[in-house]
Amino acid sequence: MTTTFDLSKFKGIIPAFYACYDEKGQISQERTYTLCDYYLQKQVHGVYVGGSSGECIYHNLEERKAVLTFVADRLKGKMTLIAHVGAPSTRDSILLAEHAASLGYDALSAIPPIYFTLPDHAVSRYWNDIIEATSLPFLIYNIPQTTGYTLRTSLYKELLKNKKVIGVKNSSMPTFDIERFKRTGGQDSIVFNGPDEQFVAGRIMGADGGIGGTYGAMPELFLIADQYIEQGKFREATQIQSEINEIITALCSLDGSMYAGIKEVLRRRGVNIGGVRLPLAGITVQDSTRINEIISLLQQAESRFTSERNN
Numbered sequence: 001m002t003t004t005f006d007l008s009k010f011k012g013i014i015p016a017f018y019a020c021y022d023e024k025g026q027i028s029q030e031r032t033y034t035l036c037d038y039y040l041q042k043q044v045h046g047v048y049v050g051g052s053s054g055e056c057i058y059h060n061l062e063e064r065k066a067v068l069t070f071v072a073d074r075l076k077g078k079m080t081l082i083a084h085v086g087a088p089s090t091r092d093s094i095l096l097a098e099h100a101a102s103l104g105y106d107a108l109s110a111i112p113p114i115y116f117t118l119p120d121h122a123v124s125r126y127w128n129d130i131i132e133a134t135s136l137p138f139l140i141y142n143i144p145q146t147t148g149y150t151l152r153t154s155l156y157k158e159l160l161k162n163k164k165v166i167g168v169k170n171s172s173m174p175t176f177d178i179e180r181f182k183r184t185g186g187q188d189s190i191v192f193n194g195p196d197e198q199f200v201a202g203r204i205m206g207a208d209g210g211i212g213g214t215y216g217a218m219p220e221l222f223l224i225a226d227q228y229i230e231q232g233k234f235r236e237a238t239q240i241q242s243e244i245n246e247i248i249t250a251l252c253s254l255d256g257s258m259y260a261g262i263k264e265v266l267r268r269r270g271v272n273i274g275g276v277r278l279p280l281a282g283i284t285v286q287d288s289t290r291i292n293e294i295i296s297l298l299q300q301a302e303s304r305f306t307s308e309r310n311n
């Protein structure tokens with residue numbers, strides 16, 4: 001596969017951007033800018049806007065367009081911007097794709113169609129219809145645990161015949177899938193690791209970078225893990241992954257949703273982006289103490305690994 005796109009921007013640590021709400025639960029322009037500024041300050045390599053962590057599934061078309069607009073206002077030209085445009089209908093996905101292209105996004109991405117189980121040829125047509133709507137490069141989003149659809153390497157190979165397909169954001173759990181997708185696409189393609197719990201393993205198996213839903217709570221830790229991988233320091237990278245996994249495990253054991261927990265961690269650390277939209281569960285009274293413990297874990301890991309890196 002040869003590509004005409006500059007793939008160097010599709011690497012590193014790319015947080016999946018969170019939905020930012022005001023006190024009434026409406027999309028907040030001001031708080032979206034707050035999250036953009038936080039990521040700029042943390043020096044992540046890009047953001048993935050409007051995906052699972054962005055609660056896209058609970059937003060209407062106008063809200064999704066607004067989020068894409070606010071992020072581009074603040075971050076265009078400052079880091080890589082990837083727009084997730086997957087929606088229940090091809091029509092809405094295309095409208096989002098056209099909107100993202102008009103805002104200067106660097107790439108598009110989409111989950112497969114949801115709700116009805118569709119055959120490969122219909123899924124393939126869905127992705128290709130989105131791809132044909134703009135001139136932007138496209139990243140397939142494989143996330144079988146939420147969509148019920150598994151991308152097979154045979155279909156991936158077919159999709160790669162479209163030169164605008166630059167790779168896959170893979171959220172399936174086996175890191176074997178990452179190796180297979182990288183092998184299928186070759187060095188001239190991109191694979192992003194999805195499961196944050198195995199970021200280091202995914203990178204070692206061939207992922208070029210990661211797009212993740214927990215990066216926002218601990219961008220420094222993922223940036224250091226990524227740097228260790230680049231330097232071939234696999235033992236250090238594995239140690240930091242283990243600390244990251246303590247934090248993810250704690251976040252996933254809250255009564256409220258993991259995203260509610262992450263947003264509360266951010267709020268207590270000075271970045272208020274509101275709560276989560278129903279039916280996602282907000283944090284409970286019991287969660288409040290656990291969140292203090294999560295912040296302690298974060299502080300310990302941040303101080304340990306930032307000082308180790310600086311030595």
Ligand SMILES: CC(=O)N[C@@H]([C@@H](O)[C@H](O)[C@H](O)CO)[C@@H](O)CC(=O)C(=O)O
Nearest residue numbers: 016051052053171194195196211212213
């Ligand atoms: C199933 C799921 O939500 N996976 C997350 C992970 O980052 C996940 O939150 C993390 O590994 C914790 O389990 C990402 O792959 C999703 C993502 O990048 C997105 O928000 O689009």
